[in-house]
Amino acid sequence: MKDYDKDSAMEEMELTIFDLVIVKNATNNFSRNNKLGEGGFGPVFKGTLLDGQEIAVKRLSETSRQGREEFKNEVKLIAKLQHRNLVKLLGCCIEGEEKLLIYEYMPNKSLDFFTFDKTRWKLLDWHRRFHIIEGIARGLLYLHQDSRLRIIHRDLKVSNILLDSDMNPKISDFGLARTFGREQSPTNTNRVVGTYGYMPPEYAINGLFSVKSDVFNFGVIILEIVSGKRNRGFSLGGLGHNLLGYAWRLWVKGRPLELIDKSLYDSCGPSQVLRCIHVGLLCVQQLPEDRPNTSTVVLMLVSDTFLPQPKQPGFCTERNPYEAESSSRKESNYSGNEITTTIIDPR
Template sequence: MSTTITERIKEKKENDIRNEGQDEDMELPVFQLATILHATDNFSLSNKLGQGGFGPVYKGKLVDGQEIAVKRLSSSSRQGVNEFKNEVKLIAKLQHRNLVRLLGCCIEGEEKMLVYEYMPNRSLDSFLFDQTRAKELDWTKRFRIICGIARGLLYLHQDSRLRIIHRDLKASNVLLDKEMNPKISDFGMAKTFGGEQTEGSTSRVVGTYGYMAPEYAIDGLFSIKSDVFSFGILLLEIISGIKNRGFFQPEHSLNLIGHAWKLWKEGNPLELAAESLGEGFTLSEVTRCIHISLLCLQQNPEDRPPMSSVVMMLGSEIKLPQPKQPGFLLERTALEMDSSTSKHDSTSVNEITHSILEAR
């Protein structure tokens, strides 16, 4: 036992030496562990907001009253201190009103934590897929959320210092502030590119079933257009209030994409709209958003519009091209549907245990 204690003391000293004097290089505040412990009441269960593959997230309140969300990275992470700091600095450079803001980090001993602004309304999925809370999202709010997500994604793809592909855009990764403004979060699976590079490939596919583009899920090919496909899924979910994963209609065995495409071809796209949209929405605006979603979901990545065009389409009355058949236009048997709905809807393909921006 004494040997183990000695080894731990030695390891702590090595960590302290490694951490010492590097805080000034972080380009954002470095919180002391004692500050985090006090803010979260020693990571009390009552302050726990959620749990992901990376580790738990806790709500906290600083001495000055500011509320924070603390993402405590799993101790099983093999990421070193220097790598963690480099990635934190990269995330810190992402400043946009529709991205969750990183306030700082904490690195002490084996602890590595990210400190974010706190989002009081939690995630978009907690509203969309709850029959009671969905009524709080009328069409005006939903359209504002759609436009905000589109602008945030455009910033990642085009306007940030590096071109960033999120690779895990979904309803649970869109957080809502107190005014219900959307903020894209969780860059644990993101890829960054420099210069004019816009695509890449991987033998290790990461992301969430139900949101992945066909070329990525099948061949490991990802690009800004694979994010566009995920946005198309998210757009359908916001309009319909229905999860793409686990969708089932007794009349047919199509998934949500197939159902939307069927209604579009039949000339009845508005049947997709959720009852919770209320009565004050403009039919043409909802129809236009369904049209845009189908453009984003086209099988061939080259046919999908870039986010710059999507933002323009959402904010104007320009004529839209006719969409081609979507990707992942699946038909499933009732037995397969029963099997899929038994799985958790946010299951990720990967086993990543920390939030990083992964440079290529």
């Protein structure tokens, strides 16, 4: 990043370059009182420009596990993307050791701010939750099919879904994203990065990622939105099931609606909730080729199209995938469904 001056950054990134002084003034010199949160990239601060526009400033931390390459990657990718369900990057600042991304400010923070909080979660009735699910799907469809670059996000999760003043969802955090060609063939990486509880088996174990990796992520998000429970850390009576395993168990027993968050009972239509659970389970199937592509996911959510029966999810119990991989060499009938994610660079 040291080779970038303001002119070259403007030309290559097609992005507004902010002066550091302006950003410092907007955030009150990155005041702790203005801090919105912190992720793998670094802290995020709220700011207000001189014209009154509110912004969110992502500041690359010196101790960030993502680092400069991810910063450069996010700038290059998201600067070229425009969709109502993607967060808008307003500009960046590259001065000395400071590496800053300036985004539109999302007053309702991220989806996980609501999803796993018993009080705030009640503020979202089923209509709003379905609106969020559909919006995420449409944003993902844009990334996979309609954008100029065609992008695999690789770290889709509830904390990377921001909510605007009208609770419209916007996908954020493209530091780990990768572009792909129209053949959509799986790509291998030697550096497995992502988040526990969201990564699909083929990526966590073998480093293979494709658009179907994002579909798996999205399936986990659907089930978390419906249930109000995290996939990772979920437990039921010592059975070792995570949320995916619990949802699958209910599905097999013909009781999938028991997955629903109790606060939804008065606002939801059972048929639509059941369809979302069904689509979620289709998205988290063990094999990538069994999962629907993103355009099919959107169609499944918004129409009465036929839904095939899902197969058992990947990672539906709490075990180490690397141990499971070793076990699979010993047992020819082994199914990779008995594992959960352990990764090299978790965030």
